[in-house]
Amino acid sequence: MSKKTFNPTDWQPTEPNKIESQKSHNSDALSPSPLGEGSGVRSDLELIVNRIESTSTDIASNYADWRDLGFALADALGESGRNYYHRLSRFYPSYSQSETDKQYSACLASHGHGVTIKTLYHLAKSAGVSVSIPQLPKTNSGFLSPNGESTRRGIEVEAKSPIPQNGEMEEMGNQEKQLPAFPKEIFETLPGLLQAITSNADSPEDADLLLLGSLTVFSACMPNVYGVYGQHEVFPNLFLFVTAKASAGKGRLSLCRRLVEPIHQMMRQQCKAEQEEYKLKLTQYNASSDKAHEEKPEEPPLRTLIIPANNSATGLFQLLKENNEKGLIFETEGDTLAQTFKSEHGNYSDGFRKAFHHETISYNRRKDREFVELASPQLSALLSGTPKQVSSLIPNAENGLFSRFMFYFMNLRPIWKDVFAGDDEQPLEHKFDVYGKEFLGFNLFLRQQLGRFRFAFSSSQQKAFNAYFEQTQLQYLELCGDDYVGSIRRLGLIAFRLAMIMTALRIIDTGEVASVLVCTDTDFNTVMEMVKVLVLHAAYIFELLPNDTATPKPLNHKRQLLDALPAEFDRQTYLAVAKNLNIPDKTAEKQITRFVNAGLLVRQSHGSYSKTTSK
Numbered sequence: 371m372s373k374k375t376f377n378p379t380d381w382q383p384t385e386p387n388k389i390e391s392q393k394s395h396n397s398d399a400l401s402p403s404p405l406g407e408g409s410g411v412r413s414d415l416e417l418i419v420n421r422i423e424s425t426s427t428d429i430a431s432n433y434a435d436w437r438d439l440g441f442a443l444a445d446a447l448g449e450s451g452r453n454y455y456h457r458l459s460r461f462y463p464s465y466s467q468s469e470t471d472k473q474y475s476a477c478l479a480s481h482g483h484g485v486t487i488k489t490l491y492h493l494a495k496s497a498g499v500s501v502s503i504p505q506l507p508k509t510n511s512g513f514l515s516p517n518g519e520s521t522r523r524g525i526e527v528e529a530k531s532p533i534p535q536n537g538e539m540e541e542m543g544n545q546e547k548q549l550p551a552f553p554k555e556i557f558e559t560l561p562g563l564l565q566a567i568t569s570n571a572d573s574p575e576d577a578d579l580l581l582l583g584s585l586t587v588f589s590a591c592m593p594n595v596y597g598v599y600g601q602h603e604v605f606p607n608l609f610l611f612v613t614a615k616a617s618a619g620k621g622r623l624s625l626c627r628r629l630v631e632p633i634h635q636m637m638r639q640q641c642k643a644e645q646e647e648y649k650l651k652l653t654q655y656n657a658s659s660d661k662a663h664e665e666k667p668e669e670p671p672l673r674t675l676i677i678p679a680n681n682s683a684t685g686l687f688q689l690l691k692e693n694n695e696k697g698l699i700f701e702t703e704g705d706t707l708a709q710t711f712k713s714e715h716g717n718y719s720d721g722f723r724k725a726f727h728h729e730t731i732s733y734n735r736r737k738d739r740e741f742v743e744l745a746s747p748q749l750s751a752l753l754s755g756t757p758k759q760v761s762s763l764i765p766n767a768e769n770g771l772f773s774r775f776m777f778y779f780m781n782l783r784p785i786w787k788d789v790f791a792g793d794d795e796q797p798l799e800h801k802f803d804v805y806g807k808e809f810l811g812f813n814l815f816l817r818q819q820l821g822r823f824r825f826a827f828s829s830s831q832q833k834a835f836n837a838y839f840e841q842t843q844l845q846y847l848e849l850c851g852d853d854y855v856g857s858i859r860r861l862g863l864i865a866f867r868l869a870m871i872m873t874a875l876r877i878i879d880t881g882e883v884a885s886v887l888v889c890t891d892t893d894f895n896t897v898m899e900m901v902k903v904l905v906l907h908a909a910y911i912f913e914l915l916p917n918d919t920a921t922p923k924p925l926n927h928k929r930q931l932l933d934a935l936p937a938e939f940d941r942q943t944y945l946a947v948a949k950n951l952n953i954p955d956k957t958a959e960k961q962i963t964r965f966v967n968a969g970l971l972v973r974q975s976h977g978s979y980s981k982t983t984s985k
Contacts, residue, residue: 415446418491419457421499424573426554428461429490429497436462439493440477441485449478449936457548458490463555471937471981549779549910552578552903556896561875567629567805570798575780576622578903579612582778583626583752585871586610590675590698590750591633591813595874595887597825599866602727605748606871608864609726611704611763612754613911614780620702620754627676627700628802632810634675637693644670676700679707679753683718687733687744690725696748704755708763719771725749726774726860761915772915773856776864777908812878825870825887831894835865838898841969842905848968849929850912857908861901869897927953931961932970932981941977 422429430436439458443451455474459465491501551574557565560581567584571577589606596605614620651667658664671692679701681689690697701707711719721731724747731744753763757779764772816823827835843858872893877883913929934947948958962979965971971979 429493442489444477446487586752587630594822607750609751609775632806637673641673682715699751704753704759773860938980
């Protein structure tokens with residue numbers, strides 16, 4: 371394999387300033403009310419768990435504390451405390467879903483030995499997490515008094531969502547549902563530039579947002595990098611939709627645009643210079659008295675990286691054509707694209723879907739009576755918006771556009787963030803401008819190469835990849851039906867592209883690039899861990915979307931049954947769970963068998979089952 375060296379001048383990634391998190395140890399803090407006293411007690415626990423999650427704190431680093439944490443939740447909440455146990459256990463470096471399930475089931479069976487919920491508060495406080503619950507007075511005023519003191523004692527308050535009306539997509543879906551974030555371990559082994567970018571995150575979800583946003587914008591700016599997937603040539607381009615209720619934090623995606631803004635501005639400046647030269651030549655041509663022997667200057671292309679979503683179909687395709695069939699749509703309001711698709715001349719949804727697979731797009735330029743083809747369009751897209759904006763863009767679950775997107779649903783955390791934390795001398799915008807200049811150097815390096823770089827998995831990675839997606843497709847075919855199979859299959863292509871981008875970014879760290887870029891096991895494992903989370907987020911959004919008919923979408927009783935089952939159970943248990951869900955015994959028995967066949971359950975012995983960890 372031929373070797374080339376990546377060494378652009380002044381390539382020195384700057385280490386971002388580390389923000390030291392300050393932990394409060396207020397000895398006068400109010401203790402939360404014991405569970406069972408008052409209607410707001412569960413919200414008190416949720417608030418404290420949110421604080422723990424926002425700092426990724428492991429409050430039970432040894433087995434005794436971890437066991438007592440399970441006792442505390444089991445005593446206070448019973449089976450409904452299992453989700454909290456997972457949420458609090460996942461910050462342990464060796465966290466295992468199956469082991470955590472098994473431990474919690476043991477805690478439920480032993481009835482706690484007198485350990486109460488106060489143990490959880492003690493463990494949290496010992497780990498430096500505030501357990502105070504500010505009380506809000508009934509006044510509506512939240513402004514500062516003239517002397518600068520707040521007229522409202524409490525700041526952190528539980529977020530309440532309105533009850534969704536019939537026919538409307540819920541803004542937050544099931545309030546008990548907390549979708550997982552990426553494992554924090556993956557951020558320690560990312561390529562250097564991605565590590566620097568995500569180190570600015572202030573929560574696990576924020577880190578996920580910066581990682582996915584960075585990968586998506588980078589996917590539009592990697593010339594000469596390709597791979598072969600399903601016997602077709604594919605490029606790194608990604609579609610991402612981040613959805614959350616207003617004020618949940620998705621606005622941080624705007625920082626990701628700054629990562630490619632230098633490339634965009636470089637292209638715009640080149641376009642401006644070419645336009646000025648064209649105008650000068652055109653003026654000279656028009657002033658010439660001998661036009662018959664002179665060639666009229668040709669208008670230069672409109673060079674740009676970022677293409678506005680609010681565009682006509684012909685306008686979008688023409689911009690792609692003039693930019694070597696490459697571009698990035700970046701819109702922080704998903705409604706912009708949705709409204710464009712609904713307009714008479716702006717419905718380019720068909721071309722949008724084709725661009726995901728680099729399929730040929732044809733259009734007619736009426737002005738010049740010219741038929742134009744895009745042979746292999748390479749379009750990336752990053753959108754964000756509320757769940758209602760998802761359904762506005764993608765009206766039903768059967769729409770082919772759904773399966774082409776990575777979806778990330780941000781949980782709303784009712785935590786007030788310290789808005790004065792960090793470095794006042796270097797705002798985040800400045801840091802991301804620096805990262806953008808670094809990536810510009812890498813982009814220029816790739817552009818200057820005469821050859822192309824083919825990305826590939828190793829043979830062992832290919833086997834693991836196929837095995838995972840074969841099993842996952844089988845499981846979700848059983849859970850969600852045929853309509854979701856397309857999402858699983860395209861998620862395989864998305865995973866391949868994610869690994870392609872990470873492997874290319876490794877060139878920055880190593881300084882060398884070969885004609886064949888083979889994915890490292892580290893990057894392969896990172897991507898597969900991301901996929902396990904992304905498939906859950908996409909399935910959640912899928913369940914919220916309506917059908918393509920006027921008939922209301924039925925509840926997914928299969929998923930309800932599976933979610934309601936404990937980690938280990940017997941026939942009597944699953945029949946009792948099914949009865950609570952109004953599922954007949956015979957139907958439940960058949961469904962349990964299908965779950966086993968799909969790999970969602972394991973039959974340990976006759977009448978005894980356990981959940982797998984791959985759901």
